[in-house]
Amino acid sequence: MDESRSSEVEEAHASPGAGMRRVLVTGANGQLGRALMSLLPQAGFVPTGVDLPEADISDTAAMEVWDWSRYDVVINAAAWTDVDGAETPEGRRLSWRANTVGPVNLARAAVRHGLIVVHISSEYTFDGATVVHTEAETPSPLGVYGQSKAAGDAAISVCPRHYLVRTSWVVGDGENFVKTMLSLAGRGVTPSVVADQTGRLTFASDLAAGIVHLLTSGAEFGTYNLSGGGPVVSWADIAKRVYERAGRSSDEVTSVTTEEYYAGREGVAPRPLSSVLDLAKIEAAGFTPADSMERLKDYLNELLA
């Protein structure tokens, strides 16, 4: 984040109220965790970041004896995010541990210690048959990852003071689709990319900014969709944009259907066709998500600088 953007962030956020400055960020080394650890101090919070192996949220005994008196807010950025790995016998257990047992442990701590809890959900809790997902949609997960996330969401949703933030297609500090496409373009590979899964990218720094907004604006507790804004696109559209920026032709990316892409592949989790999140509620709460294709341009400029 450059200097001008960080001062914008400082100006854009009200200070956290008394009783919500001390924040525990679990999964602090992940894409969202890193973005939070960078933004929270600028927004007036005092964050402590923890991750595996010292803080395993699925370790019920460890979470029981954790010193929760040191925090006002817990933001759970920890998760098992290997969607295909979750379909294996070992991955199924790990996914349920991190994505369900972990949030159950955090929900219990939040209730007992009067903490605000922020938890991140996924559009994989839906089958994707509905074109635009609102906060009110009933879960209908297709795969193990989505099922384990939906169960974790349910635990968090009964906490008196919770923000359940549902997002999609996160791009942050780590391996991601944009970097993969850039690498393929650089090597002259001509990939087939699915064109019938639609959604919007969410840059981790924007997701962190939305979470900070919820905390500092006094938004009503509850569930909020929070992805990037702007046009709805497909993975193939994004890949073509990356190829163009890398100086290649967008024709080098072949658009295929999900069915064509997965034909003959084993162990691939089913994915929702629509990842599009309705953003009206978060906008009404005073946060306007940045246009994700504009943010993609900035991100590609950074990667290629």
Ligand SMILES: NC(=O)c1ccc[n+]([C@@H]2O[C@H](COP(=O)([O-])OP(=O)(O)OC[C@H]3O[C@@H](n4cnc5c(N)ncnc54)[C@H](OP(=O)(O)O)[C@@H]3O)[C@@H](O)[C@H]2O)c1
């Ligand atoms: N990535 C996406 O496209 C996407 C889309 C929708 C929603 N989300 C949700 O957004 C949130 C943040 O995702 P992300 O992309 O930032 O994830 P990420 O980069 O995979 O980071 C997750 C972090 O949690 C850690 N972790 C895993 N199991 C843990 C446990 N039992 N206890 C403590 N820490 C644990 C991971 O450590 P290891 O790396 O060592 O496992 C990693 O550092 C998650 O709730 C995810 O479900 C993500």
